[in-house]
Amino acid sequence: MSEPATYSYPRYLEAKRTVDARALNRRVWSRFVDELAARESSPVRVLEVGGGVGATVERIVEALASRSVDNLDYTFVDLESENVEAARTGLRTWAEGRGYSVSDGTPQVWTDGPITVTVRFAAADLFDVAASHEGPPHDALVAQAVLDLLHIPDALGALAPLLAPGGLWYLPIHFDGVTAFEPRVNPDLDARVERLFHESMADPSLEGERAGAHCGRRLLRHLHDSDAPFLEAGSSDWVVVPQDGAYPGDEAYFLHHILHFIETELTGHPELGAEAFADWVATRRQQVETGELIYIAHQLDVLARSP
Numbered sequence: 001m002s003e004p005a006t007y008s009y010p011r012y013l014e015a016k017r018t019v020d021a022r023a024l025n026r027r028v029w030s031r032f033v034d035e036l037a038a039r040e041s042s043p044v045r046v047l048e049v050g051g052g053v054g055a056t057v058e059r060i061v062e063a064l065a066s067r068s069v070d071n072l073d074y075t076f077v078d079l080e081s082e083n084v085e086a087a088r089t090g091l092r093t094w095a096e097g098r099g100y101s102v103s104d105g106t107p108q109v110w111t112d113g114p115i116t117v118t119v120r121f122a123a124a125d126l127f128d129v130a131a132s133h134e135g136p137p138h139d140a141l142v143a144q145a146v147l148d149l150l151h152i153p154d155a156l157g158a159l160a161p162l163l164a165p166g167g168l169w170y171l172p173i174h175f176d177g178v179t180a181f182e183p184r185v186n187p188d189l190d191a192r193v194e195r196l197f198h199e200s201m202a203d204p205s206l207e208g209e210r211a212g213a214h215c216g217r218r219l220l221r222h223l224h225d226s227d228a229p230f231l232e233a234g235s236s237d238w239v240v241v242p243q244d245g246a247y248p249g250d251e252a253y254f255l256h257h258i259l260h261f262i263e264t265e266l267t268g269h270p271e272l273g274a275e276a277f278a279d280w281v282a283t284r285r286q287q288v289e290t291g292e293l294i295y296i297a298h299q300l301d302v303l304a305r306s307p
């Protein structure tokens with residue numbers, strides 16, 4: 001696939017579904033599902049923040065439907081209304097494809113399937129949701145690939161009151177400071193691009209407060225030092241490898257979008273020669289087209305329990 005004419009964030013989130021599905025740590029996930037299914041509440045209440053286009057909703061519904069849970073109340077929050085609309089439409093199609101009857105309007109209620117699901121969508125900032133929350137607390141709080149963008153103690157501190165005693169924090173796919181592309185183009189330049197890309201993830205306006213490139217380990221440390229009993233952690237690395245010269249699903253687009261993030265962040269950087277960097281990006285794009293590029297990003301999944 002050659003470089004796309006335009007980039008779309010919802011398409012990037014759709015394209016990363018298959019990458020995430022391979023990456024998610026099975027041990028952390030199984031423990032999360034076991035613990036969630038063992039909660040004695042009906043409905044089981046889940047709050048997901050930064051939900052993107054809804055991939056985690058599908059995963060959780062599918063897992064609970066095969067357990068003894070018969071009623072799930074799912075609050076889905078994302079800052080971007082285009083993501084929320086993509087999730088609302090996509091989840092309807094997904095649920096109907098599995099035989100559920102899906103109501104019109106808000107909330108979206110799925111019936112006639114193995115589990116009754118009520119999905120409450122909100123295009124909102126998670127901090128506003130936390131500040132204005134009324135109603136029963138949640139059995140689980142889920143944030144996948146979100147905390148990199150935030151100040152971890154602030155985000156978890158704001159959300160903690162929304163979690164029931166003994167409720168679960170499921171926090172997968174948090175970037176942890178390693179990016180690797182193969183084959184090498186130029187070892188010095190490869191290393192510099194990686195370092196500068198990671199540095200660009202800290203938001204200077206927040207004086208380094210954003211978790212950024214070391215989010216995974218910061219998250220582990222934060223939960224370890226808090227009073228939330230720690231249940232499981234493990235790696236969930238993205239590994240994108242061509243098979244017979246082609247990438248599965250829409251993963252060629254996913255790779256182009258990753259290169260687009262890097263190009264957007266680093267073009268004009270004083271530590272990079274403009275021509276050398278443009279050549280580096282062009283070479284990496286060529287490697288996607290010819291099905292040669294291998295991409296690895298190290299990430300961590302964390303599961304903890306509210307005290």
Ligand SMILES: C[S@@+](CC[C@H](N)C(=O)[O-])C[C@H]1O[C@@H](n2cnc3c(N)ncnc32)[C@H](O)[C@@H]1O
Nearest residue numbers: 013050051052078079080124125126144145146
């Ligand atoms: C990297 S995406 C991950 C999306 C999804 N969880 C996934 O893994 O596919 C991060 C998401 O967090 C959302 N987000 C960022 N800051 C947020 C905030 N303060 N409140 C709610 N959502 C936020 C973004 O709009 C984006 O959809």
